[in-house]
Amino acid sequence: MGPLVVNEIISPDTNLFLAFLIGIGFGFVLESSGFSSSRKLAGMFYGYDTTVLKVFFTAAITALLGMLFFSLFGWVDLSLIYINPTFLHSAIVGGVIMGAGFIMGGFCPGTAFCAISIGKLDALAFIGGLFIGIVAFTEGYPMFEELYKAEFMGTPTINEFLGLSRGLFSFGLIAAAFGMFWVGEWAEKKFPREEY
Structure with a gap:
């Protein structure tokens, strides 16, 4: 969520606040979106509630378009944004x-803390x-280190990996989002579930 422009405009303490x-x-x-409900979260995988899919795709395309336009207007230098290095094998494992845990129980780390904060x-x-x-x-890192560091790919962005411009990739992702919204609506009708 940060850091914001520390020491130039605001202090480090203000940044943390x-x-x-x-x-x-x-x-x-x-919580307002219902993400503290394990049934709603698991519903995405079973097809009866695709709210999570819609919210995350909406957030992704909003952030994507925001950063793209901020870059075009010169308000953000995308080359200065930190990208986590990619270690393919450990990312897949x-x-x-995490996906298996999400499907079985309906929580990811963030939504689990959201749920416990309201007493679930x-x-x-x-x-x-x-x-x-x-x-x-x-504690077991020495055993996992080889797997953890396997298939280092640097810090590619998806559009670079696919050989697409940022604009074309953005258009494709927005089209995919609308496609997933349609699939989500279809799934909710195909696999209805009584209110929970």
């Missing part, structure tokens, strides 16, 4: 582990699993 407020706002939006005790199992996983990975 603003990040705290942004975090509260983000949690409020998650981590994605499978089933989220405790996922928060406990999160901390067990962190400790196991940290």
